[in-house]
Amino acid sequence: MKPGIRARLMILALAFLVIPALGYYSSLEIRGFLLRGQQSSQLMAVQAIASVLRERYDLFLAHAGAASSKEWDAVNYIYSATAPIKLDGDSADWGSVIETGKRVLGRESLIKETGGGFDPESGGFDLAMARWGERVYLWINARDQAVVSQAPGRAAPEKADHILLTLIDGDKGQTEYLIPVSPTGELSFWARPGPGEPYLRDETLLGRSAIGPAGYRMEIAIPESRIAGSMMIKILLVDVDDPRTGRERYTLGPRDDETPGLIRLGYLESNSIQRMLENLELGGAWVMVVDSKSRVRAESGSLPVEPVFHHVISRRIMSEGSPISEIQEDGAGGDLVVSGAPIKGLERDILGAVILASSASVAQSMQEKAMENAIEASMFAFIVITFGLALFATRLALRIHRLRREAEGAIDATGRVTVESLRASRDAGDEIGDLSRSISQLLTRLRRHQDFLALLPGALKHEINNPLNNITVSLENLEAHTPAGDAHKYIKSAGRGAARLKELVDSLAEAASVEDSIQKEKFERVCLSSLLERYMENSARMDARHTIKFINLAGDAYIEGSDFKIEQMLDKLMDNAMDYCPDGGMIEARLERSRNGLLLNFSNSGPTIPDHMKEKIFDSLVSTREGRGGARPHLGIGLYIARVIAEGHGGAISACNLPDGNGTMFQMIFPENR
């Protein structure tokens, strides 16, 4: 079966699902557009930052007195603290200095190993420097499984784990301080005037230490003036494993120079840059300023994923010397827009680079939002339109169904027009309304034709009766005036012809009026079983050629009807049976009760009815007879009348052949009147 209107419209409605697809493509466009916008605004930002920093090229220079630029690599930066540093052995007040500026010294820093082996896993130290006010602070985090602190009293300080710090005061010469790990936390500083001389307490420096399970930490404050002259210090860590003998296990220190422990210092003015970056208020963006060696000078903002690409980017910026912008995956499923611009010095030399990265999440979220909107809108549209279409289609289907039902009901089972004007969609202005009106017109015309056909036999009878009467009476007169002889034979013959004509016209008129007459009939309670019994008994009495019998299985059975009409119906059935039943054959009526009413089977032996005739046999002017040419005309009206009477009694009639193939059976069903 092909899909109905509703199903077809529903399939069509699926076309609306193309909207999300279109939405997806347009969201891709939006995303591209947004990303391009983000890139260009980022480029503008980084170029602006780069221009500002260009004006402050001095910030990129090492502190005055620092080594020349070829030695930059060896400079140890002194960071600017963001808050005052307390000497308490705790690193909390150092802010991010330790994290970003610490120097980790491990195996490669091993200078001397005397006692047992140095274990790089548990040994080594971190060094960080910061400035606050007029002081430079040192932060040392030594890893030591067995800390040996200075024994109480005035024990030799060199017999504890200690730091050797040498301040080089330029032309004033240098002072080496021995700083043992203090058991109390209060650091003591020991200096000796010359090599080999004993250590004496020196009170010019301040510091504190703290011992933990993994080692010790020291915070040391040095007046800035003590290092400003040379911008160099020497620092060594000496690990002692026996407080009694003072035996040294190893010595660690930076090896930047030929002199072990010597490091060059430089002030890192990044704070200015940092502050500047922070003042920019770049929202969710991450900004980094690197120097020409790709060292981070300032960083602001954060990204969900650690930016590991800035080296690559900064090198590219500095080698190309021009701004770049690209989109990278952030490694967490999202995208990053990364832009960078070189910072150029006064001589167009490249001082560093500004790198700015921000998540493409805005574009992404915009895309998702756009997509979401498209899907939501299209689903809404889909649902609304589908619902509308379903409603429309249902209404349409319903209207067509109603029209069809009414149109079907307008013509009854016998093909008679019962309704001339359809009510369904009668006043509708659309095509279905047109269809309804067309069908009504059609029915009206059909009805007129039907009425004409119904009136025809009556009119014909009326018109024929006069000339027929004329013939009949003329023949009688002719017969009276003609002497007996051959002529009488012809006169009789003509008379028979006229009589037959009369019968014919009567039959036609009877058929035409039977429906009308049964409607006018006053119905009463009729005992069908006794009527049948009398009828069959009387028929049997008059007819010796056939075996006529009645079998009553229903007992006393009543119907609402007219005995005249039932008799007329039985006459027609009996006539039909007599015509077909061979001599000695059987004609039988059988009455029984069925679920649907009283069942009357009227059967006779004889020829069967061809299958294709079983329905048509009850139509007017249909006969299966092939010119048997009896005394009576066969117009195929008898069974038609039988059907009209059966139906007029609320019953039905059908024809079939006997199972043994030796006859036919007419089956009638009547509603019982109990």
Place this chain on the structure above:
Amino acid sequence: MPKIIGIVEDDQDQLENYADAMRRKGYEPRQFRKADAALKAFANSPPDLAILDIILGDDVDGGFSLCRNLLAVHPAMPVIFLTDRVDEIDRISGLRLGAWDYETKPISLNFLAEKVAAIFRIMEYRSRPPAKDEGLIKCGGLALNENRMTITWKEIPVDLTLTEFRIVAALARRPGDVKSYEALMESAIQTVVANNTINTHIRHIRKKFAAVDPEFDKIQNEYALGYRWAED
């Protein structure tokens, strides 16, 4: 002196045929094709019996009005309608006007003549003083004088047409016996008609008896055969 029979029929051929037949039977026919001419002639010299067609030329009810006018002047004049109008309503209208019978075409001239003769015979009997027990059938509540065509049911007269009267007479003559449709047709002086025509007459008869006695159920249908008058 031959009986005068007025015949009104707009078809010349049929008119001639009826007239010839009547003449042959010894009557004196007066032929008319129009109602007004007939009425005028009959006013002066009324016929002994009138045979009227209903449709007279353009006047579809010409026979009816003619009958009404004739009977207004000559109430005793027997009238027979002979028409091609077979509808029940016409039959009833005609009989209500006071016609003795209503015959539909085509008719047998012999039967027509027989009916005319029967009517004259009845008229003849009616004009004489009643003789004792002449042609009288008594059967239960029924009293029927065949000669005078009078019938009473439980002492109340029942007004029947000639055909109806003859059917009742045929049935009542042998109560309990079945009269076949054919026999009834013969008695009623009818050409071969469908059983249905007899049924229609029976229906009218029952209705007329029921009018005087709602309990009337003497005429019983012997389905497939005919009718019988139930014995008491």
